[in-house]
Amino acid sequence: MAVISSKQIQARVASRPAPAVVVPVAAVRPVARSSAPAAAAAAPVSSLRGVRASRKTTVCAVATAAQAFRTTTEGLQVPHGPEAKLVNLMAPADQHAALVASCNKRIELSDRNACDVELLCVGAFSPLEGFLPKEEYESVVANMRLTNGLLFGLPIVLDTDSEDLAPGDTVLLSYQGQDLAVMNVTSKYTPNKPLECLKCYGTSSLEHPAVQMVAMERGKYYLGGPIKGLALPTRVFPCATPAEVRSTLPPNEDVLAFQCRNPIHKAHYELFIRALDAPNVRSGGVCLVHPTCGPTQDDDIPGVVRFRTYEVLKEETANPRLRWAYLPYSMHMAGPREAIQHMIIRKNYGCTHFIIGRDMAGCKSSISGQDFYGAYDAQELANKHAAELNMQTVPSLNIAYTEEKGYVTADVAKAENLHVLNLSGTKFRQMLRAGDDIPEWFAFKSVVAVLREQIQSEAN
Known part of the structure; x- marks a missing residue:
């Protein structure tokens, strides 16, 4: 895995030149692309409220027709903008x-x-x-x-x-x-x-x-x-710049971005590992696990704690097809609009594909508890603009853990009548606070240890 230390980041920041970095654009190369057309104008979020599970098949369909894909002379994704300038x-x-x-x-x-x-x-x-x-x-x-x-x-x-x-x-x-x-x-x-x-x-x-x-x-x-x-904020965790992340990416390969704002448990891990085998991802691709560590919802786990869970997970999994970096981004929970924002940001970090799940960046009413967005609104808007962004979307699979076969897709579990095990986030937090054993199928031991330590520190 390519890991950038805080000392390396400080050294690079100190030597970073002031002018904008011009990234030369090479000839286009054909890759598997989404067939979603670029839109001339954005659909307002409110018009997407009607998108519900009935559109799941349309939204999640992945086309593999080859289309022109712009890259830099180094074989990486071009930055956002008409001049392809980072x-x-x-x-x-x-x-x-x-x-x-x-x-x-x-x-x-x-x-x-x-x-x-x-x-x-x-x-x-x-x-x-x-x-x-x-x-x-x-x-x-x-x-x-x-x-x-x-x-x-x-x-x-x-x-x-x-x-x-x-x-x-x-x-x-x-x-x-x-x-x-x-x-x-x-x-x-x-x-x-x-x-x-x-x-x-x-x-x-x-x-x-x-x-x-x-x-x-x-x-x-x-x-x-x-x-x-003049300087970047002093943080307890390093946040590699787009140029620094790009320096760790393999040329002429697909780079998937996985966005999250919570600790990664085994179901999440299965999602982005399986995404590397999606029909529109070429063999040899890598996944950039790129969590947001800035301010988020009040009841979310603090960024520094989330960072520690990612670091221990990185060591525990030691997967060479993963890259890890941290994004100092403030979440808006804007659903479809935020999906577009995340795609643009990850494009600038060198990603060609974006993994997008159900109700991405969604939130609920603080009074009624009702969802503000449909389960597939974000996927719909992302697919609509993917080609314009020179990117592809990879819908995250609906993963379930079964007693008989471990993690499988939900449709397999249903078709084979497998016994699915569930553990809600609320129940998980209750078990953590009570010191109960957490099922190994649900969470990584290293992540659980960090979260238990945080709970104990809060109690003291």
């Missing part, structure tokens, strides 16, 4: 003092904003070079596209309540005592938050966690403008 906004060290001296204002970033600054600086949001000004924000909200027509899932914005900030200001962006970036403010505007929520999340109800975030956490105004990076 953006790098980090300023050289010898420019830092002058950049800081040019600032006339300062903003202390939230946890979420710090994640966005980092992802902008390292090119995960390529081709963006800063926070969206008003016209770009409105275009992404309304159409899921930048004003030049480029697909983009969710708006990247910097919020503030300050009345003093104005276009023309040069702002130092700091986080927990660390100066991260300098921003030239070109736009300050009052967002239409109800419209933003309705278009991006399919609802303006405060029962949705991201609507609560937009309405109750974000400030009155949004700021737009380009940024220059």
